[in-house]
Amino acid sequence: MFLLYNNQLLHEEELRLPITNRAFQYNDGFFETMIVQDGKIRFWQDHLGRMAKATHALKLQLSSGLENFEALEEQLLQLATQNNCQNYGRLKLKVWRGGAGLFTPETNTTEWLATVQPATAPKHEPIHIGVAHSVHTSFSPFSHFKGPNSLLYVLAGTEKKETKYDDLLLLNDRKEASELISANLFWFKQGILYTPALDTGCVNGIVRRNILRWCKSEGISVKETYAEPPEIINAEAVFAGNIAGLRQVSKLQDAEMTTDATIVTTIREVLKLK
Structure with a gap:
């Protein structure tokens, strides 16, 4: 190479x-x-x-x-x-x-x-996620980009491997949803797209920026919010996004979730994600 x-x-x-x-x-x-x-x-x-x-x-x-x-x-x-x-x-x-x-x-x-x-094109099958217990995110001057907090994601990845989930939801110290190990989190409910606010400690993802920009151009309401896991479960669609693509979330721990693919398919096509 x-x-x-x-x-x-x-x-x-x-x-x-x-x-x-x-x-x-x-x-x-x-x-x-x-x-x-x-x-x-x-x-x-x-x-x-x-x-x-x-x-x-x-x-x-x-x-x-x-x-x-x-x-x-x-x-x-x-x-x-x-x-x-x-x-x-x-x-x-x-x-x-x-x-x-x-x-x-x-x-x-x-x-x-x-x-x-x-690289290979990302999978589109929905994922089953758990909640990370070994680490939590924390907002800082460095939390919005990649590198300084890598150990956080390494330890979360170790926990994911041990628990055998497809991914883990990372919470901040107030038990609010922040992100997945290597992707931002989104959920769609009653015409509004929600995503955790940057000061929950999540990375300011490139696809996150493009999704929010597209929603603004289409007149879709966006709320950068603070939500605990139970508030996410009843959404019409929950999905993760990073530069590789989008994956829907079908299950959060033991809770089954709706997997309406409409918004996910639309965003995937608009942003030309494979």
Whole structure:
């Protein structure tokens, strides 16, 4: 597999990172996961917007080719072609603070690594979810983007594996619904689309942004809300969404849920999600 490391195209086995690397030592950075489809990066402008906010929150200075977004997009698409992923692939861009140092960094300039791997179209079958008990989300300057809170999702993933659910609903410390392990949560009831508010600690997902934008354009009421799990169960449709696609929720723990696919199918078609 080919990868890009600070503008250099390398074979995977050629990559060498110093032991002082701050992504390794302190998780001092963030990442974006994107989908390459039909020679384009899906939702590229939204990814750039979230990168800008992550950069600001972490006080990073984009460098090493990251600052020219048009050239960066071209490089990433060339990488996808090199790895035969231009038709459908999963692209990950990891950005971290350069230099060494302890908790106090030596510099705020950045280094980066991009990889692209073949991906399969997401499944459409409804999922059965549980409620996470080992961890909870917490709102912070870092909770809206990916990277700093990764351990939260790793531990939730471990619990999911142990409990054998398809996914887990993460709650905040007030027992309010926040998100699933790797997707935002939505439910549709009486003509209103609900989703947990960002200050429940959920990620400001790229598909979440596009769903809310589409609802606004169509005159569909949206409520970013605070709800405990029982309030979700009687919705007309409950679904999870991330950059890979949408999945309906058919069961929350032991409670059966309505699986009206109308709104989910419409959003999937509008956003061109496979």
